Each structure stands twice: as structure tokens, then as C-alpha cells.
Amino acid sequence: MPEANPKNGFVIGVDLGGTKIFAGVFNPALECVATTKVSTKAQRGPDAVIERIVRSVQDVADEADLDLKQIGAVGIGAPGAVDGDSGTVIFAPNLPDWKDVPLKKELEKRLGITVVVENDANVSVVGVHEAELKGKPRSVVGIFVGTGIGGGLILNGALYSGFNHTAGEIGHMLIDVNGPKCGCGNKGCFEALASRSAIFQRIKAGIKEGEKTLLTEMLGDDLDDMRSNDLRKAIRRGDKFVEHVIEQAAEYIGIGVSNLVNILGPEVVVLGGGVMEALADEMMSVIIKTAKDHAMPGTLKGVEIIASKLGDNAGITGSAVLARRAAK
Numbered sequence: 001m002p003e004a005n006p007k008n009g010f011v012i013g014v015d016l017g018g019t020k021i022f023a024g025v026f027n028p029a030l031e032c033v034a035t036t037k038v039s040t041k042a043q044r045g046p047d048a049v050i051e052r053i054v055r056s057v058q059d060v061a062d063e064a065d066l067d068l069k070q071i072g073a074v075g076i077g078a079p080g081a082v083d084g085d086s087g088t089v090i091f092a093p094n095l096p097d098w099k100d101v102p103l104k105k106e107l108e109k110r111l112g113i114t115v116v117v118e119n120d121a122n123v124s125v126v127g128v129h130e131a132e133l134k135g136k137p138r139s140v141v142g143i144f145v146g147t148g149i150g151g152g153l154i155l156n157g158a159l160y161s162g163f164n165h166t167a168g169e170i171g172h173m174l175i176d177v178n179g180p181k182c183g184c185g186n187k188g189c190f191e192a193l194a195s196r197s198a199i200f201q202r203i204k205a206g207i208k209e210g211e212k213t214l215l216t217e218m219l220g221d222d223l224d225d226m227r228s229n230d231l232r233k234a235i236r237r238g239d240k241f242v243e244h245v246i247e248q249a250a251e252y253i254g255i256g257v258s259n260l261v262n263i264l265g266p267e268v269v270v271l272g273g274g275v276m277e278a279l280a281d282e283m284m285s286v287i288i289k290t291a292k293d294h295a296m297p298g299t300l301k302g303v304e305i306i307a308s309k310l311g312d313n314a315g316i317t318g319s320a321v322l323a324r325r326a327a328k
Helices: 046-063 103-111 120-132 190-194 196-208 214-219 228-236 240-264 274-294 311-327
Strands: 010-016 020-026 032-039 071-078 081-083 088-091 099-101 115-119 140-145 149-155 268-272 304-307
Touching (some): 010 120, 020 046, 071 120, 081 115, 115 120, 115 311, 120 140, 120 268, 140 240, 140 274, 149 240, 190 196, 196 214, 196 274, 240 268, 268 274
Parallel strands (some): 140 268, 268 304
Antiparallel strands (some): 010 020
């Protein structure tokens, strides 16, 4: 393994997604000093994507006026099941042909820097725990609502990935066995009910059934360019249909929170991801009320349910935290 170089204190965090690779350089104070984004081009296969990660790391170091020799380590959050010990991506549903890809080994060979690889939601909860919560709570559940729903667990002060390195798949917790089909093949998963994809599908289905919404006026009938921010704008302009759909999604999230609090008893439940970043003001009160309605008596006493302020930076921040630990 390449020698870590901690003396400079600079590390790079990378968020590898199905559509984009987001990279950031972090200084010793864990401040992000430069970022770059490139499209993943996942359809080109693992080797091409790995080359694009290499390019992202090189470009973001250059953006920060640093040589790669000045970087102590690189951390990567990858979607899907990841063996953090070996740095292998076991399976990534949003990255075609990614099965048992030795990402850590390949990147270390091409970059000559220590690399640490972990699941993307896991690194996001690490980022929130370290940067927002200052590492204080001993137990944190992270729920990240975006295209899907990812989860991360901090238990006894450390990231918990489980026996088979797949713990924290909160998005595939069953909420309604008669619910809509999920991408994983099951019906009624949390992700199939409350993710951005689920919300958009419900809005499009409602329009087909005759529901009126300002979104068609704002974006056209096909809604192909719809984003979470558009939903916030529509609600604030008085769109009752969109408000109802978002309230329904918030109720499902609240049920998910209550289940997780009942099972794990965390100090903090933190909600993040693009949907929460755009719609926290519209959703948080409903989430908290629903969680209180469904949690066992006493389980929510003293538990904080909060929205993360890190937004899109949670992944690169957590990756940087893991890189910093690897560089010591």
C-alpha cells in the first residue's frame, strides 16, 4: 500500500454517484477549499469510471494549487454494498457491471496515494457526525433522502456496517407490504414510498388522473426537468396537490424514523439528502409529529430529530474524515 503523507494535513473526499463524481479538497481544519464535479458516465463500465475518479482527484488537487504528493489520503463514498476493509465495491445497482470491483486497489495503483472506500450513505453520516455534531453523540441514525433513500449508523461512537458490510440499508426497510414496487424487487420499501423518485412518480400519476398543479405551468406537461426545488416553489405559491404529496412522503419518513428509534434507540436522527435540503421547512414538523405518533412510549425522550445543514457536501466531508483517519 502507498505510504500515507499526513504531514501536510490535506485530504480529498470523493462522492461517487450514478450520475456524477463530486470531489473536494479539505484542509487540516476540515474546511473544503476546492471542489470539482464531472459526470460519471457509468454506462462505460468500471474501468472508465475509475479513470474518471482519477481525473477528478487530479483536477481538484490542481484546483487547490496542490500536488498529489501533498495529499495525505483519498476517501471515497461509493453507492451499494462495499467491503470497507478491502475497499471492494461488492455490488452497485446504479453502476452497470460493478460487481466485486477492487476500487481501493485500482485507485492506489493509479494515484500512488492511500485510498479508503466506504458506502456513500455511511460516509455521509460520518460527515454529519464529525462536522455538524462535532463527534459527540455516541449513536446517530442518518437518513438521506435523494433519488433513493440511503442510511448510515453510528453506534457506540463508530460507524457500524454489520456482519456482511451491508447494515444501514434503511431505504429497503418495508413500510407497506402492499405498496408500490421498489427497484430492489420488493414491494412497499421506504425508498419506494418517500424518495425523490417516489414523490415524482406520485405527482406524475396524479396529473394523469386529473390533479391540477402549478408544476405543469412552471415546467411543461412532461415534467422531465422537475427538481426538488420546484416542489418547494410550487408549495410556497399555494399548490395544494404538491403540498399533499410532500406531506404524505413526510409521514412515511416519520414512520421510518419511529421504527429506527424503536429498534436502535439513538441519541440523534439526522435527515439529509437533496429532498431534505430543498424541503426541510415543509417536511420536518410532519416527520417529527408522525414519529411521535408511532414510536413506543418513552423511546423518543431526549432524542433529537434534525435536518442536516451539510446538504450535498455530506458525502465528500465524510469521505475526507475517513481519509484523514487513514492518513494518520
